[in-house]
Each structure stands twice: as C-alpha cells, then as structure tokens.
Amino acid sequence: MDSPFLIAIGLIAAGDPALTETIALSLKVTLTAVSISCLIGLPLGAGLALAQFPGRGAIVVAFNALMGLPPVVAGLLVYLMLSRSGPLGDLALLFTPTAMVIAQTILILPIVISLTRSVVEDLWAEYREQLRSLGAGRLRAVPTLLWDGRVSLVTGILAGFGRASAEVGAVLIVGGNIAGHTRTMTTAITLETSRGSLGLAVALGIILLLITLSLNAAAWGLAQSARGRLG
C-alpha cells in the first residue's frame, strides 16, 4: 500500500476535484463568517471600548469568555436554533453552508469584538485628549481609532480566520459533512481518517497547515512592514 503522503501529494498535484471543491467551500464559509464578524464586530468592539454604561464590565467579560467557546457547543446552539423543531426551523437552513457560516460567525465574532475593544481602548487612552482638542467627539473618534489601530486589528482578524478554518465541531454538527454540499477540509479529514482513506485526509491536512502558515506569515509580514512604514 502506498504511503498516505505519496497519495496526498499525488492528489494535490493532480488538482483532484473532490479536494479542490472541499477547499473552496471551506474558504468560502470561513471568509464569509470572518467578513460578517468584522462588519458587526469592529464597530461594536470600538463602541464597547468608548461607551460607559452600567454592566459594561459584565459584557466585556462575557465576550472575553466567549472567545474560548468550544466549537461543538457553538454548533450545538446553532443546531438547536435551526433544527426542524427549533425557533428558526422553518428557514430550513440546517445542513446548508449558510448554517455553517452562522456557526462560525458565532465563533469569530467574540474574538473580533474583544480584540477590537482592547485595541481601541488602548488607543483611546492615548488619543483621547488630542482628539477632543482637534474637535472629534466620542462617536467621530470610532472610525479614527479603528483606522489607526488597523495593523493590530488585521493581525487579530487573521487569528479569527485561523480559528474558524481549523475548527471541526461546529461545521460538522450544523453542516452534516455532506459531500459536495457541506463538506469542509476539517470535516473531510475526520471522515476520511475514520474510513481509513488516509491519502485524502493527509492531503487536506497539508493544505490546512499551508493556509495557517501563510496566514501567520502574512500577519507577521504585515506587522513588520507596518512598523517600518507607520512607526
């Protein structure tokens, strides 16, 4: 029997359609979830950094804690919402890519919110008097702080992307690992490994590692060049 590594390299080299399809779906789901998380999380996190209201501390702690939410639990929650008997069951979203996007958004959103809050809070401490002096109120400060914190924010968003693309629990529960429909890299690895078809599993594993590696390289390079360019 051939070594799974040789099979894996063969599959990657040949551009195996099952392989590329799985990779494409994975990236699509995770990128969508990251985008939605940023759209919601950046303004919300910045708002949380600047706002003062009773119970703020509890919300900050809650979002920090949710960063460690186990993916299977996120998956379970979405499953309960979307299942036939659940409150959103009529939408028939269970076992669709949309359900996977929702589950992953739940995983990434706390990361984006908490990170944004922390970055913007630090910047606000530094910028507060200056911005007030220049005529910017609290609300107007939000886009300013987000933009000036862009380097740290992008690094953190990439971390969120990494978490989502690597997790298996949530997408497996709400996606169902249906071939050609909701099969992602991680769920495929789980399945192929349990079936003993290690070639495809290893091929996906390699791709997944490469994606993680290039993401981290990108984050590092970005931070480095920004330090040089922006000071």
Place this chain on the structure above:
Amino acid sequence: MKVDKVIASATTILPLRLKDMSYSVGKTRLLDGIDLTVKAGRRLVVMGPNGAGKSLLLRLCHGLIEPTSGSISWQAQDPRPAAQAMVLQRPVLLRRSVRANLDYPLALAGYARAARYEMVQKTLARFGLIPLAERPARLLSGGEQQRLALARAWALRPQVLFLDEPSAALDPSATRAIEDLIFQFSAEGITIVMTSHDLFQARRLAQDVAFLHRGRLIERGPAAQFFDAPQTPEARDFLGGELIW
C-alpha cells in the same frame, strides 16, 4: 456652514476671563481661585515649578476639562469656540502620513475635500513640510513632529494658541525653530498662551507672565515687571533658583 465659519473667525473670541476658577480631583485642590484675563494679541507665559498646575490651567482654558467651580468665559458666548487650538505637552500624531495629520482636523471642522487640499498644501508650504508630506508622522524626528503638531494647530487659523511646553524635549536648534514660529504666529495676530519651565525661553517669549505656585496664581503682569521686580518671595526663589544654573 462655511459662512458661519467666516463670521465666527471675523468676530474675536477674546478676551478669555477666568473668575475664581478652581479645579479639584477628589479633595485635592489642584488649582485654587484663579482669576486671569487673557487679552487678545499678547504672548502670555504661564510659569511655575513642576506640579504648580501649569498644564492643567491650559487644558482648562482650552476646554479639555471642566472647572470644579468658578467660571471660564470667552468674549464670544460660545463655551468652547472653534477658533482656538492647543499643542499638548506630548502631542499625539495619528498613525498616518504628515498630510493626513493636517487634513484630519480640517475634515472634522467640516471643510470640503477640495478646500482641505488647498489648506493642507498651504500649511505644508508654510511650515516647510512639503518634502515630508507623504511620510508617516510617527517616524519624523522630534523636532519635525513638534513642527507638525504646531502646523496642525495653526491650520485651523486659531485666534488663540495654547502651547504646553512646546520645546520641552527638543535640542537647542529645534527649540530655536519652534520659538521663531511662535514669534511669527504672534506677528500674525494669534494670541499665545504657553507654559515653559525654561526661564530663558520665558524671558525671550513672554510679554505677560502668570506665575503659579501650588495651584494658586500668585503673580501676573507684564513680563519685564515680573522678571525685574518679582513681588512674592516664591517668585523670587523661583527666578533665583533657576538663574543659579
């Protein structure tokens, strides 16, 4: 909006009057019963030892913080008129280009993009910043950063400019450049209110002096009078102590 702006800058916002103004944090009175009038067209230097409340006084005048009691009122009835600017002791430059730093307060003030471009170009030229326009502001030298901070404050054409230790961390030639700018602003009719711990700088720049000691304003008046014949023992000690070295 534009029309309002022209009218606003056509009417003078000065004098600025502080009446029995105090500022406390908790039970500590950091500034106590300050009476001071900032007259138009003068260069006022606020002096005093460290911790006397100089920065605090400027920040209160500029409207960054509110007095605990007493009043701060401008001739213009506006509680915080737009035609005043401040260069903080440690100015915060945005993590953007020099050009973007100059553009930012103009955008906040509601100027249209085209008008802003003109104003920024003029400011860059006025302060010799054109070669640095696209450079990240945070990577400029200390002297260049301070020049940019002054340019940013000047760009809005303030009637009053508050400068908190404008050359505290600079070498002699950069200090000289900043002082030249202050004289030019003054010649343009901008009222200057600044702090300085450097007695020689104060002698060079001051037309009026306000002397703070432990949160109280114990002397004020024309600079010549203050330097030649200080009225209080505290001011005499301060001037004497500084002169020794």
